[in-house]
Amino acid sequence: MTVETPDETGAAPVPVMPARESVLSPEYRWISIGMCALIFLAAFEAMAVTAVMPAVAAELDGRSLYALAFAGPLAVSVIGMIVAGNAADRGGPRLALYSSVALFVAGLLVAGLATDMWQLVIGRLVHGIGGGGLTVALYVIVGRVIPPRLQPGIFAGFAAAWVVPSLVGPFIAGVIADGIGWEWVFLGVVALVVPALLMVVPSLRGLDTGTIADPPPWRWSRIAWAALAGVAVLVLNLSTQAGGWAGWVLPIAAIAVIAVAVRPMVPRGTLRAAQGLPAGVLTRGMLAGSFFGTQVYLPLLLTGEPYSLSTSMAGLVLTVGGVSWAIASQVQGRNPVRLSHERCLRIGLALLGAAIGLTLVATVLTLPPIAFLLTWVLAGGGMGLMYPRTTVIGLQSSTVENQGFISSAMAVADALGSAVAIALTAIVYALLLPTGPVVAVAGAISVALGVWAVAVFAGLRAHAEVPEAAAA
Numbered sequence: 001m002t003v004e005t006p007d008e009t010g011a012a013p014v015p016v017m018p019a020r021e022s023v024l025s026p027e028y029r030w031i032s033i034g035m036c037a038l039i040f041l042a043a044f045e046a047m048a049v050t051a052v053m054p055a056v057a058a059e060l061d062g063r064s065l066y067a068l069a070f071a072g073p074l075a076v077s078v079i080g081m082i083v084a085g086n087a088a089d090r091g092g093p094r095l096a097l098y099s100s101v102a103l104f105v106a107g108l109l110v111a112g113l114a115t116d117m118w119q120l121v122i123g124r125l126v127h128g129i130g131g132g133g134l135t136v137a138l139y140v141i142v143g144r145v146i147p148p149r150l151q152p153g154i155f156a157g158f159a160a161a162w163v164v165p166s167l168v169g170p171f172i173a174g175v176i177a178d179g180i181g182w183e184w185v186f187l188g189v190v191a192l193v194v195p196a197l198l199m200v201v202p203s204l205r206g207l208d209t210g211t212i213a214d215p216p217p218w219r220w221s222r223i224a225w226a227a228l229a230g231v232a233v234l235v236l237n238l239s240t241q242a243g244g245w246a247g248w249v250l251p252i253a254a255i256a257v258i259a260v261a262v263r264p265m266v267p268r269g270t271l272r273a274a275q276g277l278p279a280g281v282l283t284r285g286m287l288a289g290s291f292f293g294t295q296v297y298l299p300l301l302l303t304g305e306p307y308s309l310s311t312s313m314a315g316l317v318l319t320v321g322g323v324s325w326a327i328a329s330q331v332q333g334r335n336p337v338r339l340s341h342e343r344c345l346r347i348g349l350a351l352l353g354a355a356i357g358l359t360l361v362a363t364v365l366t367l368p369p370i371a372f373l374l375t376w377v378l379a380g381g382g383m384g385l386m387y388p389r390t391t392v393i394g395l396q397s398s399t400v401e402n403q404g405f406i407s408s409a410m411a412v413a414d415a416l417g418s419a420v421a422i423a424l425t426a427i428v429y430a431l432l433l434p435t436g437p438v439v440a441v442a443g444a445i446s447v448a449l450g451v452w453a454v455a456v457f458a459g460l461r462a463h464a465e466v467p468e469a470a471a472a
Helices: 027-058 063-093 093-112 117-145 150-180 183-204 222-242 246-265 278-293 299-302 311-334 341-364 369-396 404-435 437-459
Strands: 003-004 012-016
Touching: 003 369, 012 117, 012 437, 027 063, 027 093, 027 117, 027 150, 027 183, 063 093, 063 117, 063 222, 063 278, 063 437, 117 150, 117 183, 117 369, 150 278, 150 311, 150 369, 222 246, 222 404, 246 404, 278 369, 278 404, 278 437, 299 311, 299 369, 299 437, 311 369, 341 369, 341 437, 369 404, 404 437
Parallel strands: none
Antiparallel strands: 003 012
């Protein structure tokens, strides 16, 4: 569209092309920056705590609760996701966002002021619920405020907001802990959350129940299922510490419970990868599981025999993966038409599969460390192409009435897909460890490759649906 303006001399009007609309256009600038800032802070806290938790556990004499401090927030985040999604469907995303931010901040305060390990774990659980709800609320806001043509761009920003903390978060957290104390890794984030939220608030006016003729009721059964799934994920993650028969029974029982509990939290047909949105949700979970199920073992492999690299050098592999993820996210965001959803998924699946397969080969053959650096460039690039598009598939398949449900389903897939895959790889790693660390890591990566195969099956069936067809 062009706008014609008259020349001062009376000559023919001069056509003026409008500026290219983007998520940083004046209408969307502050809400886009604010939402990305909230994602950044949540991601920073998630990445930073990895660096400081050993010092925290030592100071608070809580080494026995070390694993729970990581697994707990992931498990209970599912509850926050479901509650926030239901609240957004009922009354708009404002209350869901404000409540989630309040819980997130409260959890950080409890953790930052902890005097014993149990208090820190409780704070982490509270902030985990808030963090899960925060993500869902922001997804719904994107669906309500940002036009569909600009959504790939904002999700590219979300991806970058996750990647940057993965690059600098652990180092900055270490500096803070060494300089002024680990407490400020938690408390410092609190001071930055409020200004980020204030950037978002003005654009939320009017996003209330007035836009929903017949708001859905509270889905208490789904909330109960979320709680059950959260407990099962926690049990699955901790099952590697069980001995004897419990070490076999607990994982099987936990997986069975998760499979039953997750069904009400995702679109019908998700577990069997039904065409369209259900396959897209399953793809999301399996992508997260295969990628992170491999990545968690790379530093472990490279810092041990036969490589014996320093922690910083081993972390360089994860850094380049994060950089390539961010670059690929920007590429897909800038080319929403040329790179269709289906094309992004096909290219991304090929890149991720090649990366995990070559990483397995490099592990078995003990190739030089640069081999892992190169394979993880491919992995990050594949994820950067696919991850934003799976979210867009969900939003474009939703209506105002079920945006919250579908957004929470995507977030649930993230949490449960990652948790289940990592737990399964950990079980295989523990079983094979007596034969040697390299064999154990190779076994774990083989499990992740199997999860990728499920992602391929689902990804080839995933596409955006006409909203009325997207069953909740």
